[in-house]
Amino acid sequence: MNASSEASTGTELDVDILIIGAGPAGLYAAYYAGFRGLRVAVIDALSEAGGQVSAMYPEKAILDVAGFPLVRGRDLIGALLEQAAPYDPAYLLGEQAQTLSHRVDGRVVIGTSKDRNVTAGAVVITGGIGTFIPRxxxxxxxxxxxxxxxxxxxxxxxxxxxxxxxxxxxxxxxxxxxxxxxxxxxxxxxxxxxxxxxxxxxxxxxxxxxxxxxxxxxxxxxxxxxxxxxxxxxxxxxxxxxxxxxxxxxxxGFTADLGPMMRWGIQIDARHIVVNTRMETTAPRVYAAGDITDYPGKVRLIAVGFGEAATAVNNAAATLDPDAEIFPGHSTEQEG
Ligand SMILES: Cc1cc2nc3c(=O)[nH]c(=O)nc-3n(C[C@H](O)[C@H](O)[C@H](O)COP(=O)(O)OP(=O)(O)OC[C@H]3O[C@@H](n4cnc5c(N)ncnc54)[C@H](O)[C@@H]3O)c2cc1C
The missing domain is CATH 3.50.50.60 (FAD/NAD(P)-binding domain)
Structure with a gap:
């Protein structure tokens, strides 16, 4: 399954949650936002979804994703896209998130490399090692x-x-x-x-x-x-x-660049975004998950990123709607 780029250059977009980075953590965050009934967009500087997995090792056998004794990188990303697909995320691929600001009502505005402003109730940064550029x-x-x-x-x-x-x-x-x-x-x-x-x-x-x-x-x-x-x-x-x-x-190899994020006014230590246990960054309504986060004991694995993505989206959802619970219930309760 492929993610297709949705809106053309310059088109404004308004969503509940914008996810910055279409790596495994970002794609799982997109599923989770959809599962919670939120309108979601995913932006990535690369022209293909999948982050490091698609770019660096799509054919590699991954052995440590929970529940999959062996899964090829490409298949894992395909399955993540398929899992999010029922919720119809808008994919903005080949487009870099460049500026971050807050409106007076608290909503977050992300300016992109395609002259687009995406306004979101909350943002989840799943930017991994940043925008990576091949040597x-x-x-x-x-x-x-x-x-x-x-x-x-x-x-x-x-x-x-x-x-x-x-x-x-x-x-x-x-x-x-x-x-x-x-x-x-x-x-x-x-x-x-x-x-x-x-x-x-x-x-x-x-x-x-x-x-x-x-x-x-x-x-x-x-x-x-x-x-x-x-x-x-x-x-x-x-x-x-x-x-x-x-x-x-x-x-x-690649050079990785956190680039614009360094100027977003969020706390970054040694090229990683500092988060608390809710995956909140130091900026209001801005969360982070996956390789880009840092906290004591952090381990950079796909499996860990999945958990952080769920935590980030669920806490963001509760911020957007004070009546909403952080825990959304189990997915099994939604079946048929
Ligand atoms: C060779 C190799 C083998 C690996 N093997 C394993 C393994 O076996 N098991 C395992 O668990 N992990 C493995 N990893 C690590 C794993 O790939 C990472 O932990 C995982 O990809 C992190 O996912 P993520 O979604 O946090 O970030 P990423 O996969 O890094 O994705 C981040 C995305 O954000 C985008 N982005 C960044 N900044 C911006 C911006 N400003 N605007 C728009 N887009 C932006 C980037 O383009 C990128 O696509 C391996 C890594 C490598 C390199």
Whole structure:
């Protein structure tokens, strides 16, 4: 299931709860807001829902989400979207939340990168590590979206292609493993001979048909409209290998930026938003959940983010309607 971007640029929006960040915590918060009968919108700077999971490890098997002995990242995000879908959240994707202010009646106004003002009774910030931006492959910039990509949202887009993956971390190795059976060829290029990726994944790739070049860099990318070949420069003997490539995936990591949130007047310590047990930030009607929060004993896991999202939304709901209970009752009571 996909989240589709809802309102066009500049359109004002008025909701009960605005969720900033469509990672797992934000998507679960969207479900919970809908479950409580609240009108909800979710905004994310990335063009795809799923936060770190979709961007960095959609094919990875996650083993520690309660109730799922094993769930692929992509499937978890699909299920979260499906769970929220009955409540019809408005998804504002590819749009960054940039300013936060309060109206005299207490409602919160978020200004976005698309010149939109979203007015909300309350805001739940589930911004994870902030807006994350892929580290660019310097030599390939001209070919972005013309063969060069930073994410693999859809494995099948690389089927039958000669794929060159650049990087030595988990994402690079995950994608090598998953693309090997469907690509014409997969070559992994890494600038060092040590990898940040999990040892088991490295061993698996080494035992596969994936070709590996270490102590090597991409020194040139060529093509006519679309990438056709790359030069791999070997640092030790200063030779060049030219490879056919219709797909180059740069998995060079990300820079994360809390960016605009730093100017919202909420307490941030060491790049995390300080919350109390209600998941309230220091700004009225502004809550937070997921990786972005901090408090004594905080653990940054998807499972923890789910719990915090429910706490944040339920407390926000009680703030919006003083007659509402914080505990909404069990979902099982709503069945049929
Ligand atoms: C390689 C890897 C493997 C992992 N494996 C596991 C695992 O096995 N189990 C586990 O529990 N956890 C794992 N994690 C951690 C897990 O992914 C995070 O805990 C989880 O994604 C946090 O979810 P979140 O919703 O809080 O934030 P995120 O997933 O970081 O999502 C936050 C979203 O907010 C958006 N955003 C930020 N600022 C703004 C803004 N101003 N405007 C609009 N949008 C904004 C970002 O674009 C992003 O999409 C792993 C992480 C990595 C990198």
């Amino acid at each position: 660019p492959l310097a030599r390939g910039l001209d070919f972005l979206d013309r063969g060069l990509s930073y994410f693999v949202p859809d494995l099948s887009a690389h089927a039958g292609k000669d794929v060159v993956i650049v990087g030595g971390g988990d994402s690079a190795f995950d994608w090598a493993v998953h693309l090997e059976p469907i690509a014409a060829s997969v070559t992994l290029v890494h600038r060092r001979d040590k990898f940040r990726a999990h040892g088991a994944m490295v061993t698996r790739v080494q035992g596969s048909s994936v070709r590996m070049f270490v102590n090597a860099d991409i020194s040139a990318v060529r093509g006519n409209g679309w990438i056709a070949e790359v030069d791999v420069a070997h640092k030790l003997d200063e030779t060049i290998t030219t490879l056919p490539a219709q797909s180059v995936i740069a998995a060079l």
